[in-house]
Amino acid sequence: METTRRDFLMVGTKLLVMTAATASALERVLAGAADAAAPYNTADHWWAMLIDVEKCIGGGHCVRACKTENDVVDEPMYFRTWVERYHIDMSDPDHPVVDSPDGGINGFSEKYAEGDGKTFFVPKLCNHCADSPCTQVCPVGATFRTNDGVVLIDKDYCVGCRYCVQACPYGCRYLDPRSHTADKCTLCYHRLTRGMVPACVEVCPTGARQIADLKNPNDPAHEYLRTHKIQVLKPQMATGAKVYYNGLDGAVR
Amino acid sequence: MQGPLKDVEHLIRLSALFAAGLLLFAVARAQFVPDDFGQYGHYRAGAIADVAAKPMVYAGRARCTECHEDEVNEAAPSRHKVIACETCHGALLKHADDPEVAVPKADAQTLCLRCHAANTGKPSHQPTVVAKDHSDEDSCVPCHQAHDPRMDQEP
Numbered sequence: 203m204e205t206t207r208r209d210f211l212m213v214g215t216k217l218l219v220m221t222a223a224t225a226s227a228l229e230r231v232l233a234g235a236a237d238a239a240a241p242y243n244t245a246d247h248w249w250a251m252l253i254d255v256e257k258c259i260g261g262g263h264c265v266r267a268c269k270t271e272n273d274v275v276d277e278p279m280y281f282r283t284w285v286e287r288y289h290i291d292m293s294d295p296d297h298p299v300v301d302s303p304d305g306g307i308n309g310f311s312e313k314y315a316e317g318d319g320k321t322f323f324v325p326k327l328c329n330h331c332a333d334s335p336c337t338q339v340c341p342v343g344a345t346f347r348t349n350d351g352v353v354l355i356d357k358d359y360c361v362g363c364r365y366c367v368q369a370c371p372y373g374c375r376y377l378d379p380r381s382h383t384a385d386k387c388t389l390c391y392h393r394l395t396r397g398m399v400p401a402c403v404e405v406c407p408t409g410a411r412q413i414a415d416l417k418n419p420n421d422p423a424h425e426y427l428r429t430h431k432i433q434v435l436k437p438q439m440a441t442g443a444k445v446y447y448n449g450l451d452g453a454v455r
Numbered sequence: 456m457q458g459p460l461k462d463v464e465h466l467i468r469l470s471a472l473f474a475a476g477l478l479l480f481a482v483a484r485a486q487f488v489p490d491d492f493g494q495y496g497h498y499r500a501g502a503i504a505d506v507a508a509k510p511m512v513y514a515g516r517a518r519c520t521e522c523h524e525d526e527v528n529e530a531a532p533s534r535h536k537v538i539a540c541e542t543c544h545g546a547l548l549k550h551a552d553d554p555e556v557a558v559p560k561a562d563a564q565t566l567c568l569r570c571h572a573a574n575t576g577k578p579s580h581q582p583t584v585v586a587k588d589h590s591d592e593d594s595c596v597p598c599h600q601a602h603d604p605r606m607d608q609e610p
Binding site for chain 1: 492495496497498499502503505506507508509510511512513515516537538539541542545546569570572573574575576577578581
């Protein structure tokens, strides 16, 4: 039988496609053999955090745990998560006094008297915005929002220009002086992908912080979000912030 | 050069230069941009795995329970049952992986007061004391065992 040009092309293409498919299948098998236990698929998750302001006691456990888990730089004292103390004096309710000594890492010493206005603690961290300004300004594609809703930084690609530090409306980014790259909360992505909760959530003694997977229909967060008075920080900026606060005072910025 | 191309000769040279520049750019770009850049968006897909590969430091409650079920049971009837072991004992994945690694001893007084020292900012439902009035700043442990701090518990 004489091989026509058409036959040759058809057989050649089939062979090419088949080898590629087999190769990729083999690659999957080989890669999967190592961590076959719980394959993490980004399409199955959409991460958010719930913070119950009424439960926060300002002990600073979250701040310390975050520093330890993520090796957050101490000099200068930067934070991926920190706790702010708000004090609203009834004589001047429009101007709340905010302090956060060392990010609340050692808790808060007594500063106000009982009945002297309203005092409360607000934990802060990256809001892992769905439409984040920080990822939009990056000139080199070094920061991005993953399919599972976590804003991450590519340390190999970051050129340290600090645009993202300025763009974040929540002040959640800083430049790590050791690597000269931007740094921020990863929502403990290395723990989430291993089926663990973030370090701050793990150690919070009052359950003021909860991690939520909004793509999991059985996550109790859905009911919590429906039945509580939930707010996000700076909603007017339309960042799609995903740190949901319960019991947040309108004075918090 | 003679003939009809005489007047555009400089343009031909220019476009050759331009084409060479384009080629150089294409080759350089293919060389420097990683294959996985743009797989999910304007970023390097491999960066996600880089972040996820970071080692953990906190073991998590489940790992502690594997060996220390007694202590977990001790806390079970008390309000401290919701608190993770590592909230007070510190990050202990190294210890969980190798029990030989010593667990640093923390000062109980400091640990208790982190949550239970009176402070105006704390929510009213949080049990707090002024250490000076409550125990004259003596240790909490003789009366309150940390895992189950109810008063009737044996220290």
